[in-house]
Amino acid sequence: MKTAMLTSAIAIAALSATAAVARDQVQVAGSSTVLPYATIVAEAFGENTDFPTPVVESGGSSAGLKKFCEGVGEGTIDVANASRPMKDSEVEVCKTNGVTDILEVRFGYDGIVFASDIAGNAFAFTPEDWYKAMAAEIVVDGKIVANPYTMWNEVNPALPEQEIMAFVPGTKHGTREVFEEKVVIAGCKTTGAADIVKAERGDEKACSALRTDGRAVDIDGDYTETLARIESNKNGIGVFGLSFFENNTDKLQVATMGGVIPSTETVASGDYPVSRPLYFYVKSQHIGVIPGLKEYAEFFVSDELAGPDGPLAAYGLVSDPALADTQAAVAAAGN
Amino acid sequence: MNTPRKGSLLVQDARTKRRNAAEARFKAYGLTAIAVGVLALIVLVTSILGNGLSAFRQTEIMLTVELPESKLDKSGTRDLDVMKKVTTLTYGPILAKGLKDVIAANGIEIEGLTAKDVDAMISKEASAQLRDRVLADPSLVGQTVEITVLASGRIDGYYKGRVSLASAELDSNVTPAQLRLADALKDKGILVTKLNPAFITAPDASDQRPEAAGLGVAILGSAYMMIVVLVLALPIGVAASIYLEEFAPKNRWTDLIEVNISNLAAVPSIVFGILGLAIFINFGGLRASAPIVGGLVLTLMTLPTIIISTRAALKSVPPSIRDAALGVGASKMQAVFHHVLPLAAPGILTGAIIGLAQALGETAPLLLIGMVAFVREYPAAYSAADGLFGEPSTALPVQVFNWTQRADPAFFERASGAIIVLLVFLLIMNAVAIILRRRFERRW
Numbered sequence: 001m002k003t004a005m006l007t008s009a010i011a012i013a014a015l016s017a018t019a020a021v022a023r024d025q026v027q028v029a030g031s032s033t034v035l036p037y038a039t040i041v042a043e044a045f046g047e048n049t050d051f052p053t054p055v056v057e058s059g060g061s062s063a064g065l066k067k068f069c070e071g072v073g074e075g076t077i078d079v080a081n082a083s084r085p086m087k088d089s090e091v092e093v094c095k096t097n098g099v100t101d102i103l104e105v106r107f108g109y110d111g112i113v114f115a116s117d118i119a120g121n122a123f124a125f126t127p128e129d130w131y132k133a134m135a136a137e138i139v140v141d142g143k144i145v146a147n148p149y150t151m152w153n154e155v156n157p158a159l160p161e162q163e164i165m166a167f168v169p170g171t172k173h174g175t176r177e178v179f180e181e182k183v184v185i186a187g188c189k190t191t192g193a194a195d196i197v198k199a200e201r202g203d204e205k206a207c208s209a210l211r212t213d214g215r216a217v218d219i220d221g222d223y224t225e226t227l228a229r230i231e232s233n234k235n236g237i238g239v240f241g242l243s244f245f246e247n248n249t250d251k252l253q254v255a256t257m258g259g260v261i262p263s264t265e266t267v268a269s270g271d272y273p274v275s276r277p278l279y280f281y282v283k284s285q286h287i288g289v290i291p292g293l294k295e296y297a298e299f300f301v302s303d304e305l306a307g308p309d310g311p312l313a314a315y316g317l318v319s320d321p322a323l324a325d326t327q328a329a330v331a332a333a334g335n
Numbered sequence: 336m337n338t339p340r341k342g343s344l345l346v347q348d349a350r351t352k353r354r355n356a357a358e359a360r361f362k363a364y365g366l367t368a369i370a371v372g373v374l375a376l377i378v379l380v381t382s383i384l385g386n387g388l389s390a391f392r393q394t395e396i397m398l399t400v401e402l403p404e405s406k407l408d409k410s411g412t413r414d415l416d417v418m419k420k421v422t423t424l425t426y427g428p429i430l431a432k433g434l435k436d437v438i439a440a441n442g443i444e445i446e447g448l449t450a451k452d453v454d455a456m457i458s459k460e461a462s463a464q465l466r467d468r469v470l471a472d473p474s475l476v477g478q479t480v481e482i483t484v485l486a487s488g489r490i491d492g493y494y495k496g497r498v499s500l501a502s503a504e505l506d507s508n509v510t511p512a513q514l515r516l517a518d519a520l521k522d523k524g525i526l527v528t529k530l531n532p533a534f535i536t537a538p539d540a541s542d543q544r545p546e547a548a549g550l551g552v553a554i555l556g557s558a559y560m561m562i563v564v565l566v567l568a569l570p571i572g573v574a575a576s577i578y579l580e581e582f583a584p585k586n587r588w589t590d591l592i593e594v595n596i597s598n599l600a601a602v603p604s605i606v607f608g609i610l611g612l613a614i615f616i617n618f619g620g621l622r623a624s625a626p627i628v629g630g631l632v633l634t635l636m637t638l639p640t641i642i643i644s645t646r647a648a649l650k651s652v653p654p655s656i657r658d659a660a661l662g663v664g665a666s667k668m669q670a671v672f673h674h675v676l677p678l679a680a681p682g683i684l685t686g687a688i689i690g691l692a693q694a695l696g697e698t699a700p701l702l703l704i705g706m707v708a709f710v711r712e713y714p715a716a717y718s719a720a721d722g723l724f725g726e727p728s729t730a731l732p733v734q735v736f737n738w739t740q741r742a743d744p745a746f747f748e749r750a751s752g753a754i755i756v757l758l759v760f761l762l763i764m765n766a767v768a769i770i771l772r773r774r775f776e777r778r779w
Contacts, residue, residue, distance in 0.1 A: 056708060224739065
């Protein structure tokens with residue numbers, strides 16, 4: 001019995017000892033796409049300032065924003081990384097939980113690329129090709145039919161004779177939304193199928209329903225899983241982030257989209273169509289409470305890091321041309 | 336009437352032959368099963384060792400670097416606060432110049448080598464290393480110092496078979512010229528691949544510097560969690576088992592408890608993670624990513640294992656020991672604590688160690704309580720702000736999980752290396768359990 005009392009005493013002591021003094025480490029969570037950038041910044045921040053290195057968790061944009069909106073106080077995270085803008089519904093949840101002062105920081109852009117095994121055929125895609133190859137139902141002669149294509153050259157004679165097999169990000173990824181919106185639905189619109197789908201199905205979003213016969217494979221893991229799937233199935237074409245591709249150029253070859261080769265330059269100029277902004281959200285109510293929070297945000301968007309010659313661009317981030325405005329907005333926050 | 340069976344003991348009849356054949360077949364099945372198991376183990380271990388052993392070696396470059404006052408301390412006052420304003424980004428070019436000087440001094444000429452290539456030979460970790468050294472001793476500014484820095488991940492990969500001249504042609508992060516330079520530096524003895532203790536001691540590093548990533552924080556975090564599990568699960572588990580086995584009346588309630596304990600032992604570990612998130616973090620207000628939370632969750636998970644093995648150990652002590660003790664006038668409590676418990680101790684300890692080993696390798700519940708994180712600060716065992724074991728950390732198995740998700744292929748090697756470290760710890764713990772059992776267990 002003595003031991004039991006002793007252990008419970010230890011447990012109580014451990015529990016009560018917490019939450020006494022303010023935490024001194026910035027806590028970050030969110031998108032796995034933003035994670036590498038956030039860790040690079042956190043590492044440099046810890047090295048170059050007297051503040052401790054922030055703790056960065058991943059888990060996805062939605063999960064991060066959910067945690068972010070749990071409330072105000074040192075038990076909640078300070079920064080949420082996101083590969084998409086915050087939704088109105090999420091802002092609502094934040095508000096009801098008392099998180100009223102949110103600073104949105106857009107720090108750059110990320111390209112989404114289509115890549116296949118380096119030894120295989122080269123591809124030059126257009127969004128229409130992807131719509132025709134991937135959609136569950138396509139429009140032929142004004143009628144909606146189940147997708148009949150099995151080879152890329154059936155979709156578009158200019159493409160190589162290769163079986164259709166694509167590894168696309170699963171629905172929990174922010175990348176999936178961009179893929180559907182900027183590729184599949186865009187292709188649906190340019191082929192003129194969107195109007196017919198809208199008339200028949202009530203919403204042009206029905207264009208983005210992907211085929212379920214095993215030719216469009218959802219990858220719920222990360223890009224390393226997509227890469228492994230391509231290595232085991234050389235006919236597969238994978239959807240990757242630009243930075244991931246740039247770290248694996250010895251294994252993958254990238255396809256052009258609408259005739260444009262994806263690179264940080266073409267994404268920045270807007271010529272390459274499939275890209276998305278990257279964000280992080282700062283809980284302004286924590287500025288001044290959690291030491292180093294504002295400094296971290298300022299450090300993140302500084303020219304030295306997020307600028308075109310900084311380490312983030314070297315890793316594959318497309319620098320934001322309007323970075324100066326962002327810097328001013330961050331500098332003004334919490335005052 | 337049955338007719339007596341005819342036959343000889345020396346000549347096998349058809350039925351005996353069938354029975355013997357069945358036995359031979361069963362033996363063959365057994366052997367095949369063992370062979371498959373051993374083969375799987377050999378494949379697993381060789382693939383892990385093959386991929387991971389190289390993580391314990393790292394390529395380093397020895398440099399002589401001038402530390403110009405004009406860049407590092409413009410004021411010339413050696414005031415630390417002013418010098419801290421100079422970031423690692425300024426130190427990078429200084430190191431690159433140092434390497435260029437070394438190349439020139441050794442008369443190495445490589446065709447197609449650009450300034451950017453030379454810069455990218457050195458790990459980005461090196462500028463932080465140099466900055467720390469200068470800030471620790473500001474008098475170094477204006478002098479020339481010798482420093483050993485890590486080579487970048489791709490150069491290191493060249494000496495580990497991950498990168499070749501052919502793959503470098505295609506790789507946007509390394510050029511063949513860099514690899515030829517690396518070979519030339521190696522010939523001069525400036526670039527060496529040697530044992531890398533930093534893999535065990537250094538904290539995690541970002542995606543841009545896989546060569547600097549280490550297991551320090553993860554090992555500390557795992558150690559803290561094991562202490563919490565040991566301190567909580569062992570006494571609680573043993574006390575519960577002694578009561579249930581020796582003192583509790585046998586009735587419907589104790590049966591119910593027994594069934595529940597056996598059930599808990601089979602509950603998927605992720606369920607304990609969900610429980611931990613709800614109770615310790617959301618309700619109890621403990622900090623996410625803290626070893627104390629991980630330890631508490633793993634305690635819950637390990638308790639049933641410890642209780643079941645402790646009860647088995649207590650049961651295996653013959654009743655005659657208890658009877659003898661009671662017979663000479665000992666109280667029930669004296670009989671248990673003076674006679675039964677010491678005899679059951681080796682079995683209890685074995686169960687506890689196996690439970691701990693299981694907890695050490697557990698990943699799923701830790702995913703939910705935020706231990707899959709990028710943590711570079713070594714967690715202190717106690718801090719005023721976060722309490723006992725309250726500072727964020729990672730753990731060995733989640734570090735493996737974390738590294739396999741990174742884009743740079745060098746992290747795959749690191750992950751395999753981390754698995755080796757984890758396996759070594761598990762092997763030690765299981766060996767201790769076996770030794771304890773062999774030396775102290777009594778059989779009746």
